[in-house]
Amino acid sequence: MDNIIELRGIKKCFEGNEPVVEDINLTVKRGEFVTLLGPSGCGKTTTLRMIAGFETPTEGEILLGGEDISKKPPYLRSINTVFQRYALFPHLNVFDNIAFGLKLKKLNKKKIVEKVEKVLDVVDMEGFEKRKISTLSGGQQQRIAIARAIVNEPEILLLDEPLGALDLKMRKEMQLELKLMHESLGITFIYVTHDQEEALTMSDKVVVMANGHIQQIGTPEEIYNEPNNAFVADFIGESNIFNGVMAEPLKARFCDAVFECLDNYPKNTHVDVVVRPEDIVIVPEDEGQIKGEVISVIFKGIHYEITVQCGKNEIVIQRTKSAEVGSVVGMYIEPDGIHCMPCGTLVNCYEGIISKNNTVEFGDGVFECDVTMLYPGSQIDENGNLMTGGGEYIDLTGVRVKVEVPVDMPVMSDDENEGGACGNINSLIYKGDHYNYLIKTKSGFEYVLNDEYLWNENDYVSIVIPKEAIRLSFLESEE
Numbered sequence: 001m002d003n004i005i006e007l008r009g010i011k012k013c014f015e016g017n018e019p020v021v022e023d024i025n026l027t028v029k030r031g032e033f034v035t036l037l038g039p040s041g042c043g044k045t046t047t048l049r050m051i052a053g054f055e056t057p058t059e060g061e062i063l064l065g066g067e068d069i070s071k072k073p074p075y076l077r078s079i080n081t082v083f084q085r086y087a088l089f090p091h092l093n094v095f096d097n098i099a100f101g102l103k104l105k106k107l108n109k110k111k112i113v114e115k116v117e118k119v120l121d122v123v124d125m126e127g128f129e130k131r132k133i134s135t136l137s138g139g140q141q142q143r144i145a146i147a148r149a150i151v152n153e154p155e156i157l158l159l160d161e162p163l164g165a166l167d168l169k170m171r172k173e174m175q176l177e178l179k180l181m182h183e184s185l186g187i188t189f190i191y192v193t194h195d196q197e198e199a200l201t202m203s204d205k206v207v208v209m210a211n212g213h214i215q216q217i218g219t220p221e222e223i224y225n226e227p228n229n230a231f232v233a234d235f236i237g238e239s240n241i242f243n244g245v246m247a248e249p250l251k252a253r254f255c256d257a258v259f260e261c262l263d264n265y266p267k268n269t270h271v272d273v274v275v276r277p278e279d280i281v282i283v284p285e286d287e288g289q290i291k292g293e294v295i296s297v298i299f300k301g302i303h304y305e306i307t308v309q310c311g312k313n314e315i316v317i318q319r320t321k322s323a324e325v326g327s328v329v330g331m332y333i334e335p336d337g338i339h340c341m342p343c344g345t346l347v348n349c350y351e352g353i354i355s356k357n358n359t360v361e362f363g364d365g366v367f368e369c370d371v372t373m374l375y376p377g378s379q380i381d382e383n384g385n386l387m388t389g390g391g392e393y394i395d396l397t398g399v400r401v402k403v404e405v406p407v408d409m410p411v412m413s414d415d416e417n418e419g420g421a422c423g424n425i426n427s428l429i430y431k432g433d434h435y436n437y438l439i440k441t442k443s444g445f446e447y448v449l450n451d452e453y454l455w456n457e458n459d460y461v462s463i464v465i466p467k468e469a470i471r472l473s474f475l476e477s478e479e
Contacts, residue, residue, distance in 0.1 A: 004030040004155060004188050005051065010060035012046055018444035020046045021212040024060070028156075028190060028205075033182050035191045037199040038209035039235070039427070044192045045160055047209075051190065052081045052158050064155070080149040081158040088133045088141060088148075094120075095129040098148045105152075119147040122181060139170045146181065156188045163198065175201045196236050200224065208232050211426060211438075230344055230436070233274040234429045240280070240315055242432045244273040244340065252340050255313050255432070257290045259333060263340035271340040272431075277305070277318040279337030288330020294323045313432035344436065345407055345448040351475065352403040354396040357384060360470065362403045364441040365421025365463065369470045371396055402473045409469030410449040412437070412461040419462035423447065425455055439463060 010024035021043035028034050036044040049055040051062060053074035062070045069077055088097050095116055102112045120126050123143040133141065142162055149157055159178075163171045179202045182189050193199055199206050200220040208215045208223060208231075216228040227233035230241050244254035246269045252261045254273045265271060285291050292310030299305075299322075306317040308329060315331065323329060352362030358380065360369045372378045374396070377389035386394045416422050423441035430436075435454060439447045439461065447463055455461065 002030050003027050004032075004065060005190075006061075006063040007047070007051070008061045008063070010047070010050065010062070011058050012043075012050060012055060013058045019058075019212055021209075024214060026207060026214065026217070028188060030155075031186055031188055033179070033189045033191065033202055033204045034207060035193060035199040035203040035205070036207050036209060037193060037196065037235075038215075039194055042209040043212040044194075044209050048081075048158055048160055048190065048192050051156075052079055053077050054081075078155040079158060080152060080154040080156075081160065082142075082145050082149045082162045083160050088144060090133050092133070093129065094125070094131050094133070094136075094144055097133065097144060098151050100148065101152050115151050116147075119151045122150070122184060123147045124177070137170075138166050139174060142166065142174065143177075146178075150181075150185060150187070154187065156190060157185075159189065159191045161193055162191075163193075163195075171198075178202060200236070208235065210235075211440075226339065227274060227341070229341060230272045230274070230429050230431070231427065233272070233339070238277050238316065238318070240275045240277065240432065241429060242273045242275070242313060243343065244271045245269065246271060246340070250335075252338060255290050255310055255315070259289060259338055260335045261338040261340055262335050263338075265340060265342070270343045270346060272343045274339040274341070275315075275333055275337060277316045278303075279333060280315065280317045281332045281334075282306070282317060282319065282321075282323060283330040283332050285328050285330045288332050291328055291330045294325050294327050294329060297323055297325055311433075315432070348403075348405040348407065348448055350403040350405075350445075352401050352472075354399045354401060356397055358386070358396075360401065360403060360472065363421060363447060364423075364443045364445040365419070367420035367465050367470060368467045369472060370467055371472065373472050374401070374474060400475050402475055404471040404473075405447075405465055405469055407436070407448050407450050410447065410463055410465045412439075412449070412451060412455060413464050414459075414461060416460075416462050419464040421445075421447070421463045422460065423463065425457050425459045425461060428455070428457060 005028045007024050007026040011022045012020045024047060036047060038044050050057050053072060057070055061068050098116045099112050102115060123146055125143050163174050175198055203220055206220055206223045207217050210231050216223060216232050223236055233239045233241055242254040244252045246265045246267055247253045247258045248267045249264045250261060251258050252273055290310050292308040294306060295309045296307040297304055303318045303320055304322045306323050308315045350362040352360045355361050358371045359366050371386055375388050379387055381387050413419055421441060423439040426438045426440040428435050428437050434450045434452045437449055437451060
């Protein structure tokens with residue numbers, strides 16, 4: 001298949017603010033079903049709107065068949081869009097809704113009838129031509145919206161969460177219907193959703209997005225079985241994610257035990273370890289690689305979800321046979337059920353500026369720090385001034401420094417005045433015995449920290465960093 005659309009270095013900012021999407025590079029082949037998948041606010045709809053022509057990229061190119069269409073208006077692009085709100089004309093019947101675009105093109109009546117009848121057959125709505133839109137169910141209206149989009153025979157059909165307004169049963173039915181439509185029409189589909197099941201069910205290729213960036217591109221199988229990072233592993237399906245370290249190549253240490261694995265990282269490499277719940281086998285206590293106490297059993301219809309407390313870690317297991325709460329079980333994991341990848345941030349790194357009263361400004365906040373670490377043997381006198389071991393006073397105000405803060409040291413508070421900076425929780429990942437949080441300030445600075453307590457996404461929190469947690473060093477230009 002040849003490439004039909006390419007996004008090269010796409011960046012979008014609104015009114016000069018922080019980028020909504022940045023460094024988006026994507027190639028879509030002719031006839032593919034590609035899904036942009038991610039949580040709310042990740043930039044997937046903005047990306048789709050730029051492809052459609054409803055938004056113009058701040059930077060980068062959008063190529064359609066090799067031609068740059070970044071600045072072309074929507075009506076000059078061979079692209080049609082189906083929105084979550086179908087935007088059907090309530091005063092027109094089904095036939096006239098579908099034929100609306102064809103009439104604007106001034107096609108003859110016979111040709112219009114032929115085209116409308118053809119697409120009604122494709123969406124399985126024959127005989128509905130004279131029905132009013134208000135008499136149709138949500139699923140039927142969605143089919144008419146698709147029919148209206150494909151009747152003009154676009155090269156690309158964009159679908160922005162078109163199943164979001166449907167109930168669960170209808171949504172599942174329409175997933176299969178859309179897949180069949182795609183196969184029969186042979187045109188390129190680019191689909192936006194936050195629903196992982198939709199993406200895995202329908203797509204040839206999945207593009208996982210978070211915080212305005214692409215996290216991974218691959219087939220549904222690749223995305224599920226070989227996630228690039230902890231965010232993808234956590235967002236796609238159920239996962240156990242643990243902090244680990246490579247005991248040696250092909251052997252990972254996590255949950256206080258060493259497991260054989262298929263990932264070949266050097267000894268002592270810090271890794272995120274992903275184990276899917278269905279890959280953990282419950283065995284007799286003395287036959288497992290690790291053991292723990294069953295603390296919860298929930299019947300989920302096709303399997304039981306069993307939670308086992310193993311030391312400080314909670315481990316979730318899925319299997320068709322139940323277990324007894326309070327019992328001690330062994331757990332066994334095959335090497336191919338363990339997926340290791342370089343872990344995320346261990347230390348927050350910033351460029352900071354020393355301010356008055358021996359504080360440091362970084363990451364959109366001001367924090368107390370120990371400036372004596374910049375000059376070994378120095379001390380702070382009774383007036384708060386820095387004095388070297390030789391008795392020389394130094395004013396560091398305005399000096400730029402490198403600031404490092406380990407992710408295990410900061411804590412969060414709901415008191416806005418307690419910490420040095422405030423922001424919203426942008427994402428969180430559970431890692432067996434703690435939560436890993438990404439906090440974003442209004443100015444776009446990011447803090448990563450671990451906390452044993454559960455906060456909610458989008459909570460507005462204050463970031464408290466103990467003085468002893470802040471490591472300072474001179475930037476090369478300031479030495």
